[in-house]
Amino acid sequence: MQHYLITGSAGFIGSNFIHYLLGKYQDCQVVNLDLLTYAGNLANLADIQADPRYHFVQGNITDQHLVEDLIGQYQIDVLVNFAAESHVDRSISGPELFFETNTRGTWSLLEAARKMRVGKFVQISTDEVYGSLGPTGYFSENSPLDPSSPYSASKAAAEMLVLGHATTYGMDVNITRSSNNYGPYQNPEKLLPLLITNAIEGRDLPIYGDGQNVRDWLYVEDNCSAIDQVIQQGHSGAIYNVSAHNERTNNQIADLIAERLDGKIQYIADRPGHDFRYALDAGKLERELGWQPRYEFAEGLEKTIQWYLDQEDWWRQLKG
Numbered sequence: 001m002q003h004y005l006i007t008g009s010a011g012f013i014g015s016n017f018i019h020y021l022l023g024k025y026q027d028c029q030v031v032n033l034d035l036l037t038y039a040g041n042l043a044n045l046a047d048i049q050a051d052p053r054y055h056f057v058q059g060n061i062t063d064q065h066l067v068e069d070l071i072g073q074y075q076i077d078v079l080v081n082f083a084a085e086s087h088v089d090r091s092i093s094g095p096e097l098f099f100e101t102n103t104r105g106t107w108s109l110l111e112a113a114r115k116m117r118v119g120k121f122v123q124i125s126t127d128e129v130y131g132s133l134g135p136t137g138y139f140s141e142n143s144p145l146d147p148s149s150p151y152s153a154s155k156a157a158a159e160m161l162v163l164g165h166a167t168t169y170g171m172d173v174n175i176t177r178s179s180n181n182y183g184p185y186q187n188p189e190k191l192l193p194l195l196i197t198n199a200i201e202g203r204d205l206p207i208y209g210d211g212q213n214v215r216d217w218l219y220v221e222d223n224c225s226a227i228d229q230v231i232q233q234g235h236s237g238a239i240y241n242v243s244a245h246n247e248r249t250n251n252q253i254a255d256l257i258a259e260r261l262d263g264k265i266q267y268i269a270d271r272p273g274h275d276f277r278y279a280l281d282a283g284k285l286e287r288e289l290g291w292q293p294r295y296e297f298a299e300g301l302e303k304t305i306q307w308y309l310d311q312e313d314w315w316r317q318l319k320g
């Protein structure tokens with residue numbers, strides 16, 4: 001039986017991952033450590049709060065003593081770090097918190113995991129650590145890191161700390177770098193849920209600059225299956241890109257949503273330092289671990305739109 005400490009699991013990808021784990025493994029214990037910032041929402045986990053395999057603790061990943069206590073108390077063998085400030089626009093207006101949570105926080109977790117001899121440490125990272133691509137080509141795990149924003153720089157720095165602990169202390173670590181996730185429970189500050197919910201509300205769909213920027217979209221459940229596979233089979237020290245090869249311009253995304261929900265696009269000022277294109281080569285994950293995404297983009301998008309249509313109470317509270 002595996003005992004997981006999963007940080008930041010009241011957020012988007014973390015809460016989806018807990019649902020995935022509890023659905024797949026009858027025999028596991030899951031501790032969710034989450035600070036409950038604006039991005040954490042226990043409503044995401046309401047359906048499992050009484051599950052005896054699940055335990056929630058409110059706290060900060062920078063609190064190393066708390067993390068050490070939890071590791072000891074729950075005999076944790078796998079620590080998965082989802083906890084992060086994740087919104088690029090917020091990192092531009094308030095960068096310090098991104099350093100504190102994403103970089104300092106990862107440091108505290110690593111130190112706690114090292115001292116308490118956790119078996120496996122998995123760092124959830126992002127394709128944004130590579131920076132921006134031109135119109136062609138793909139990032140592989142060997143591409144140089146060239147982050148553009150305080151957010152991506154804080155995540156790249158965190159990765160270096162993880163690798164340093166692996167090399168120096170022999171810790172068993174993995175890093176996953178996924179492309180843009182979408183699906184249920186994503187905060188409507190992010191592009192896809194923002195456009196969907198704005199369209200439902202009859203508001204314009206804001207697109208930065210000329211809308212030609214490209215993102216590589218991954219249905220969140222596919223990211224969860226990839227992370228699970230990395231935990232179970234990932235080679236010690238390895239980094240894995242995670243992508244379903246669904247590149248779309250922001251204009252294409254906005255057009256699809258505008259058409260489906262009768263919305264109107266409005267072009268607005270561009271994001272400073274806006275990366276032009278992300279596109280990942282996920283061949284290593286596919287070849288070494290046999291991972292494949294399950295969802296085509298059209299199916300994932302329709303499921304996502306339907307979820308937001310069905311869950312108005314959930315997102316209206318967040319949009320305030």
Ligand SMILES: Cc1cn([C@H]2C[C@H](O)[C@@H](COP(=O)(O)OP(=O)(O)O[C@H]3O[C@H](C)C(=O)[C@H](O)[C@H]3O)O2)c(=O)[nH]c1=O
Pocket residue numbers: 086087088089125126127128178179180181189190191192194206207208209213214215250271
């Ligand atoms: C909020 C917003 C965004 N955009 C554009 C900016 C990007 O080109 C694209 C997606 O933006 P979003 O902020 O949703 O996501 P990214 O900046 O690509 O970053 C996201 O995906 C990576 C992998 C992470 O690691 C980040 O944590 C996650 O936030 O839409 C607009 O055109 N209008 C808007 O109102």
